[in-house]
Amino acid sequence: MSSTSVLSPTDFSARLERYLYERSEEWRAVRVGEKEVSEQAEIVKRYADLFGRDQLDALREAEDAAAGDEHELLYRLRKTCESGIAAAQLAEREDELENRFLAERVTFKGEEMPLRNAQAKLAVLPEYADREELGRIQAEASARFNPDRIELMRLSEELAADLSGIEDAIERNEEEKGISLRELSDALRRASVDSTQSYEGLRGQWFAKLLGDRREDVPSSYHTAWMRRLSPLEATYTKDKATETCLRTLEALGFDLPSQPNIKLDLDDRPQKSPRACVIASDPPKVVHLITRAQGGLHDYQAFLHEAGHALHYGGCDPQLPYVFRRISRDHALTEIYSYIVEAITREPEWHELYFGLSPEQARENAEATTFLEALLYRRYEAKLRYELDFWSRFMRDGGDADVYERLLTEATGIRYRRDNYVSDMDEGFYSADYLRAWIRSAQLRDHLVREVGEDWWRNRKTGELLAELFREGTKPSSEEIARRLGFDPLDCKPLLHEIGA
Numbered sequence: 355m356s357s358t359s360v361l362s363p364t365d366f367s368a369r370l371e372r373y374l375y376e377r378s379e380e381w382r383a384v385r386v387g388e389k390e391v392s393e394q395a396e397i398v399k400r401y402a403d404l405f406g407r408d409q410l411d412a413l414r415e416a417e418d419a420a421a422g423d424e425h426e427l428l429y430r431l432r433k434t435c436e437s438g439i440a441a442a443q444l445a446e447r448e449d450e451l452e453n454r455f456l457a458e459r460v461t462f463k464g465e466e467m468p469l470r471n472a473q474a475k476l477a478v479l480p481e482y483a484d485r486e487e488l489g490r491i492q493a494e495a496s497a498r499f500n501p502d503r504i505e506l507m508r509l510s511e512e513l514a515a516d517l518s519g520i521e522d523a524i525e526r527n528e529e530e531k532g533i534s535l536r537e538l539s540d541a542l543r544r545a546s547v548d549s550t551q552s553y554e555g556l557r558g559q560w561f562a563k564l565l566g567d568r569r570e571d572v573p574s575s576y577h578t579a580w581m582r583r584l585s586p587l588e589a590t591y592t593k594d595k596a597t598e599t600c601l602r603t604l605e606a607l608g609f610d611l612p613s614q615p616n617i618k619l620d621l622d623d624r625p626q627k628s629p630r631a632c633v634i635a636s637d638p639p640k641v642v643h644l645i646t647r648a649q650g651g652l653h654d655y656q657a658f659l660h661e662a663g664h665a666l667h668y669g670g671c672d673p674q675l676p677y678v679f680r681r682i683s684r685d686h687a688l689t690e691i692y693s694y695i696v697e698a699i700t701r702e703p704e705w706h707e708l709y710f711g712l713s714p715e716q717a718r719e720n721a722e723a724t725t726f727l728e729a730l731l732y733r734r735y736e737a738k739l740r741y742e743l744d745f746w747s748r749f750m751r752d753g754g755d756a757d758v759y760e761r762l763l764t765e766a767t768g769i770r771y772r773r774d775n776y777v778s779d780m781d782e783g784f785y786s787a788d789y790l791r792a793w794i795r796s797a798q799l800r801d802h803l804v805r806e807v808g809e810d811w812w813r814n815r816k817t818g819e820l821l822a823e824l825f826r827e828g829t830k831p832s833s834e835e836i837a838r839r840l841g842f843d844p845l846d847c848k849p850l851l852h853e854i855g856a
């Protein structure tokens with residue numbers, strides 16, 4: 355590409371806005387089942403002028419000359435340009451692998467089904483033995499894609515090292531997130547150790563209630579989705595009450611979602627719609643999609659409230675902010691604070707009492723189940739981060755060690771994880787660390803809200819006012835800046851220990 359086609363940072367940002375809008379809308383249409391073929395590659399091609407080495411160099415030059423907010427803004431534009439260059443080079447191979455995965459079929463009890471459906475079905479199969487069988491079938495089918503996954507990871511890693519000029523994967527991610535991943539991991543590890551005793555108590559009790567008498571001492575991870583729905587309590591947490599209950603929960607905080615036209619709710623049930631809830635912030639704060647598909651069980655309520663936290667954050671940002679600070683962040687650690695804090699309402703015993711007509715004892719017991727699930731997920735992610743640090747410190751040398759995956763995750767949770775799941779159970783760019791930072795921070799925020807608003811923070815409009823102020827800042831602050839504003843050390847895990855029942 356000739357240097358004449360290089361855009362100024364302002365023009366680059368304006369064109370990027372249109373590019374990201376089109377990609378978001380395309381992704382949404384496929385995800386909700388309005389379109390059956392994804393045409394992302396076509397969009398990438400049309401905006402190829404955004405993603406050249408000359409453009410990257412120009413952005414870096416401008417960044418080096420800037421200071422303060424302007425420097426941060428240009429840094430984020432440069433990193434977006436980097437990932438766009440990588441995406442353009444890998445998009446076709448990624449699409450090819452994705453399409454082969456989507457086309458894969460497995461047979462369970464004489465019924466042939468897409469591999470993806472098999473994964474979804476695991477959450478709703480009531481028989482323990484059936485989940486064991488289907489879990490094994492789908493895990494084996496998924497593991498057959500490992501060589502392709504590893505090959506793509508290697509290509510992507512080489513590109514990222516080249517484009518950023520930072521060879522080491524861990525160092526590169528630390529630079530982008532602005533934190534030390536190892537210090538974070540150490541602090542989280544201590545919290546995990548400190549919560550072991552209480553976790554073991556909760557685990558014994560809830561494994562029995564959720565998995566029954568025929569379970570193994572260390573059950574396999576095939577049962578996790580079943581447990582997350584609190585399936586045996588399904589009669590209380592019905593599918594048809596989910597939306598109304600969640601909207602009323604938000605209303606109590608002062609958020610009237612249906613009257614916010616910029617937050618577009620898609621709650622319909624369509625056969626091709628992905629069951630995973632999500633938010634797509636196509637053009638915040640003007641266009642933000644909140645998408646859910648209820649399946650029945652408590653998880654519907656938690657997923658809706660979690661995504662509502664994201665939607666209110668993006669939909670509530672100040673429209674006067676530059677585009678970058680409304681849409682682009684260094685990582686996901688900030689927005690996950692807001693999804694976590696709204697979801698945390700489901701761990702309040704009185705919420706179960708108020709919306710489901712349960713007795714105080716029953717409400718307390720059900721809320722305890724949500725604490726158990728929270729502790730389980732926290733421990734899984736803490737172990738995952740340790741595993742990922744091991745993996746990325748050796749990946750280019752020996753491809754990583756699947757045994758480390760199995761050992762660390764199984765030890766931490768008391769659930770058996772298959773070693774051959776070691777590459778599919780990993781999100782790009784240490785997303786696990788972003789979730790874990792949000793775990794620490796949302797617990798700090800809850801602690802702050804209890805002090806500022808009171809024990810009824812989860813149904814008090816003052817909470818909504820405090821959150822709305824944070825939402826106005828868009829994607830600009832880091833998670834660690836929020837900690838300091840709340841008066842906490844970023845690695846202070848004491849409030850988190852309280853959240854997970856320790």
Ligand SMILES: [Zn+2]
Nearest residue numbers: 660664690693
């Ligand atoms: Zn989220």
